[in-house]
Amino acid sequence: DAMVIQNPRYQVTQFGKPVTLSCSQTLNHNVMYWYQQKSSQAPKLLFHYYDKDFNNEADTPDNFQSRRPNTSFCFLDIRSPGLGDAAMYLCATSRESALDWVGEQFFGPGTRLTVL
Amino acid sequence: AQTVTQSQPEMSVQEAETVTLSCTYDTSESNYYLFWYKQPPSRQMILVIRQEAYKQQNATENRFSVNFQKAAKSFSLKISDSQLGDTAMYFCAFMSWKDSSYKLIFGSGTRLLVRP
Numbered sequence: 365d366a367m368v369i370q371n372p373r374y375q376v377t378q379f380g381k382p383v384t385l386s387c388s389q390t391l392n393h394n395v396m397y398w399y400q401q402k403s404s405q406a407p408k409l410l411f412h413y414y415d416k417d418f419n420n421e422a423d424t425p426d427n428f429q430s431r432r433p434n435t436s437f438c439f440l441d442i443r444s445p446g447l448g449d450a451a452m453y454l455c456a457t458s459r460e461s462a463l464d465w466v467g468e469q470f471f472g473p474g475t476r477l478t479v480l
Numbered sequence: 481a482q483t484v485t486q487s488q489p490e491m492s493v494q495e496a497e498t499v500t501l502s503c504t505y506d507t508s509e510s511n512y513y514l515f516w517y518k519q520p521p522s523r524q525m526i527l528v529i530r531q532e533a534y535k536q537q538n539a540t541e542n543r544f545s546v547n548f549q550k551a552a553k554s555f556s557l558k559i560s561d562s563q564l565g566d567t568a569m570y571f572c573a574f575m576s577w578k579d580s581s582y583k584l585i586f587g588s589g590t591r592l593l594v595r596p
Binding site: 368395404405406407409412414419454458460468469470471472473474 | 515517523524525526527530571581582583584586587588589591
């Protein structure tokens with residue numbers, strides 16, 4: 365089945381130690397999103413890639429960066445995690461074009477990040 | 481700026497009964513999309529139902545239906561014949577074209593418990 369996959373599902377890191385979360389998709393969608401979701405809160409968009417074009421949200425801290433080496437994969441890098449970065453990180457995809465818009469975002473299961 | 485408000489942090493319903501989750505939003509745009517997403521405990525977020533603002537007819541998907549009141553900017557979700565598997569966090573979300581992409585804005589969520 366076509367899907368959005370996130371690895372690992374659980375990640376523990378130390379304060380200040382860089383960490384990378386990964387997302388892959390078999391949907392062949394051209395847009396990929398990263399959200400941060402803290403406990404009992406709504407997901408908050410960090411940034412997204414439209415094809416190869418990176419779009420950062422204005423309030424996303426510089427500590428968060430992303431890479432998209434190809435259509436299928438997208439990475440979230442946290443350069444120096446702080447205690448406040450502990451959260452669930454959700455990856456989502458969608459297909460957008462002038463002729464064809466899916467109209468929804470498909471989410472992965474998330475990676476729960478713990479910062480010690 | 482668009483905002484989405486879910487005024488019911490938690491709700492409870494008896495199995496087989498009907499429950500309605502409320503959502504209001506604020507926007508000055510005329511063309512947009514509305515969604516209800518379901519996030520079960522420790523599982524990924526999935527789309528329940530979507531509504532295009534230009535459509536007057538309320539969307540339905542099996543046991544799920546919406547009451548879309550565009551003038552009142554209201555978008556409630558009705559779940560009929562509630563099942564134990566409906567227990568989840570439900571997010572109302574607004575989407576419009578902004579900054580060269582479609583972006584989802586989520587409400588704070590309603591936690592629904594279906595009691596046996």
